Amino acid sequence: MRIAVQAADLDASRVDGTRVYLLELLRRFGPLSPKDLFLLCHRDTFNPELVPPEFQNYEVRTLPGDRMWMQTAFAKALFELRPDRVFIPLQAVPIATPEGTEIIATVHDLAFRHFPKTFPVADRAKLNLLLGATVRKASRIIAVSESTKSDLIRFFPDLPAAKIRVIHHGVNADFFAARQPESERDALFVRYGLLPESYVLYVGAIQPRKNLVRLVAAFEMAKLHHPDMKLVIVGEKAWLSDAIVERMRRSPFAEDIIRTGKVPFRELPIWYQNARVFAFPSLYEGFGLPVLEAFAAGTPTLLGKASSLPEIGGDAALYADPQSESDIADKLSRLWEDEVLRERLRKKSLERVKLFSWDRCAEETLDCIRG
Numbered sequence: 068m069r070i071a072v073q074a075a076d077l078d079a080s081r082v083d084g085t086r087v088y089l090l091e092l093l094r095r096f097g098p099l100s101p102k103d104l105f106l107l108c109h110r111d112t113f114n115p116e117l118v119p120p121e122f123q124n125y126e127v128r129t130l131p132g133d134r135m136w137m138q139t140a141f142a143k144a145l146f147e148l149r150p151d152r153v154f155i156p157l158q159a160v161p162i163a164t165p166e167g168t169e170i171i172a173t174v175h176d177l178a179f180r181h182f183p184k185t186f187p188v189a190d191r192a193k194l195n196l197l198l199g200a201t202v203r204k205a206s207r208i209i210a211v212s213e214s215t216k217s218d219l220i221r222f223f224p225d226l227p228a229a230k231i232r233v234i235h236h237g238v239n240a241d242f243f244a245a246r247q248p249e250s251e252r253d254a255l256f257v258r259y260g261l262l263p264e265s266y267v268l269y270v271g272a273i274q275p276r277k278n279l280v281r282l283v284a285a286f287e288m289a290k291l292h293h294p295d296m297k298l299v300i301v302g303e304k305a306w307l308s309d310a311i312v313e314r315m316r317r318s319p320f321a322e323d324i325i326r327t328g329k330v331p332f333r334e335l336p337i338w339y340q341n342a343r344v345f346a347f348p349s350l351y352e353g354f355g356l357p358v359l360e361a362f363a364a365g366t367p368t369l370l371g372k373a374s375s376l377p378e379i380g381g382d383a384a385l386y387a388d389p390q391s392e393s394d395i396a397d398k399l400s401r402l403w404e405d406e407v408l409r410e411r412l413r414k415k416s417l418e419r420v421k422l423f424s425w426d427r428c429a430e431e432t433l434d435c436i437r438g
Contacts, residue, residue: 070436071106071150072096075136076157077117078110081303082332083272084356085175088211088236089156090117095429097122108144110136116332137161154436159197160204169206171436174198176211176353176374177218178276185275185350187306202226207435209234211354214375232435235379236354237425243363244417247337255337259299259325266297266325267399268342268366270335270357271349273312273326274305278350278371278389280314283324285348285395290320293403297323301330301338339364343409344402347371348389355379359423362416367409369398383412383419 072093076086096105101124108128113119119127128148132140142161145153149165155172164170179186179194186194201208202223208231210216216231256262267286271277279300286298298320304312315324330338339345345361348371352358358379361368370376371389380386385408387398402409 068103068152068437069106069148069150070103070152070154071108071145071148073137073141073153073155073157074107074109074119075141077113077119079114079117081272081305081329082114082116084236084354085157086114086117087356088173088175090119091237091239091425092156092429092432093119093125095426096433097124099429100124100433106148106150108141110140138163152436152438154432155201155205158194158201160201162200164204169438170204171207171209171438172201172205173209173211174201174215174219174353176215176351177222178351178353180218180222181351181374182276185307190306205230207232207438209432209435211236212375212378214378215353232431234428234431234435235423236356236359237423237428238356238359238363238420239425240359240363240420243336243339243360244365245336246340252337252341255334256341259327261297261299261325261341263341264343265295266299266342267344267346267403268299268301268338268361269346270301270338270360271347272302272305273300273308275307275311276350278348279311281389281392281395282346282348283314283318284392285399286324287318287320288393288396289399289403290323292400296403297325299338299342300324300326301335302327303329335360336364339366342366344369344399346395346399347376348387348395349373349376350389352376352379358384359420362420365413365417367402367412368416369395369402379423381415381419383415385412 105125130140130144142163146165153170158174179191210231210233216233290296345366345368351374368384370380370384372386373389385398388394
């Protein structure tokens with residue numbers, strides 16, 4: 068079988084959950100399915116942190132193109148390659164595709180439907196158009212959580228539930244659990260003026276849906292009772308981030324709010340393992356890979372009680388109302404103070420994370436692609 072894979076997201080400069088997802092699948096597809104030929108189609112140059120492996124049954128096709136690459140260069144290549152299957156690891160498909168070609172697409176989230184004001188107007192229009200095309204054209208849809216599946220059925224009532232398969236993400240648990248040399252940690256912390264267990268950690272993009280303005284307000288409330296508490300924001304600015312960054316700058320505790328920007332992937336375990344609390348009070352997540360990363364590192368975790376987060380976190384996290392600054396603050400303080408609670412959540416998280424595997428995700432995804 069010839070399987071075309073839309074891999075242009077691996078060219079992107081920012082590493083996010085959807086790109087990690089594709090990379091982890093490509094690390095496994097080749098050996099799992101040696102008789103199939105995978106045609107990895109991308110635009111120009113892979114991000115050095117997202118380069119897929121080389122297998123005998125992989126052919127990389129570089130297809131130069133413009134901003135409409137999906138609808139032009141990639142669509143044109145499908146007519147030339149005539150693959151048996153097309154795997155698109157995000158919710159955007161070409162409008163024009165060869166007749167008879169089966170498309171399998173992954174839908175990660177419908178955040179732009181739930182919280183439209185947290186997206187630029189032009190992006191929202193594009194997302195609506197492309198998701199509608201995905202629902203119409205895909206033979207099978209992979210949803211990354213039961214929450215995302217429910218959203219699809221809610222917003223597309225004519226979409227048969229049988230067409231949607233839920234396949235959870237995995238996590239490289241060993242990578243996030245492995246203790247890093249203390250010398251690396253100490254050098255990193257000297258740079259930022261930190262000590263282990265001295266900070267609340269957030270990992271992810273800086274954009275409105277992540278609820279960082281409320282997290283900052285909650286941090287300010289909690290810090291009144293815990294003067295030694297710091298807040299570390301690990302991640303890059305994304306869309307509509309200026310007001311969020313400005314809110315951090317205006318905080319009366321701005322000196323204790325540390326923004327690292329983009330960090331090398333190899334540094335992430337250090338940030339997770341040495342945090343006293345990991346806080347992820349997002350308004351909406353299709354899945355939430357940082358949750359599993361924190362669990363694998365054994366970091367006591369506070370999540371927003373919304374969308375997929377209770378599905379992924381189970382009883383291994385503490386939950387707060389993401390719309391309530393005071394509730395987030397109360398839960399932050401509780402986790403900060405209560406060593407017994409932190410230890411209980413740490414043990415539960417290390418068990419919970421065992422339920423999520425990239426190997427299983429790849430096997431189930433291949434099964435769905437083959438149909």
